[in-house]
Amino acid sequence: MSSSVSTSETERRTLDGPVTSLxxxxxxxxxxxxxxxxxxxxxxxxxxxxxxAALVFVADWFAGQPLATPHVLGSKxxxxxxxxFSAPPRLxxxxxxxxxxxxxxxxxxxxxxxxxxxxxxRGVSLRVQxxxxxxxxxLGLQLLFSTLLALxxxxxxxxxxWVRVAGGNALAAVAMATLLYxxxxxxxxxxxxxxx
Numbered sequence: 001m002s003s004s005v006s007t008s009e010t011e012r013r014t015l016d017g018p019v020t021s022l023x024x025x026x027x028x029x030x031x032x033x034x035x036x037x038x039x040x041x042x043x044x045x046x047x048x049x050x051x052x053a054a055l056v057f058v059a060d061w062f063a064g065q066p067l068a069t070p071h072v073l074g075s076k077x078x079x080x081x082x083x084x085f086s087a088p089p090r091l092x093x094x095x096x097x098x099x100x101x102x103x104x105x106x107x108x109x110x111x112x113x114x115x116x117x118x119x120x121x122r123g124v125s126l127r128v129q130x131x132x133x134x135x136x137x138x139l140g141l142q143l144l145f146s147t148l149l150a151l152x153x154x155x156x157x158x159x160x161x162w163v164r165v166a167g168g169n170a171l172a173a174v175a176m177a178t179l180l181y182x183x184x185x186x187x188x189x190x191x192x193x194x195x196x
Contacts, residue, residue: 037113040187044113044179045106048141048172053101055168069160070097076152104148108140109176116180117191126184134177141169 056069063085071089074097075081112133119129145165180187 037110037117037187037190040180040183040190041110041113042106044176044183045109046102047179048109048137048176049102049105051172051175052105052168053098055171056164059164067091067094070094070101073097073148073152074100077148104144105141105172105176108137108144111140112137112176112180113187116184117187120184120188121191126181129184130177130181133180134173137176138169138173141172142166145169 067089074093
């Protein structure tokens, strides 16, 4: 019986270290915010989404069909329906597509903010970060929109052209990279743990 007690005590001693260590790690994780950069990413994503939406709205307005683009894209993506640009827009579809549009930009901004934090930690200069950030955001937005178009059947079925899409994404990438640059001190403070 003493050998079983001895074994039990030995097991407890060897497990106490890992258990204590695990408890410490869990406490550290619980102290940190799950998404520390979301406070920076949301405004950056909203700016990018707004830049594209404003460009699209102006283009639709000059074509005499305000809200046509989000209506066509939303109908294809959310309802699986083919509608023409001349169809009267349904505001519920435009609103639903707008939510998807904003979410995509916030996700892209979250990746951009996290990437900027890593580049800052590695000592990459701010100029290089700005250029890399704008280029990466542009490519990321193009990839996101290309994925959307693949889901709905291609750019032709959405009635869009690549020049308009590329122009909107370039505008958004520059706006987002500029805001990231302006908020660089906040991102660095988050990275150092000075802001929670």
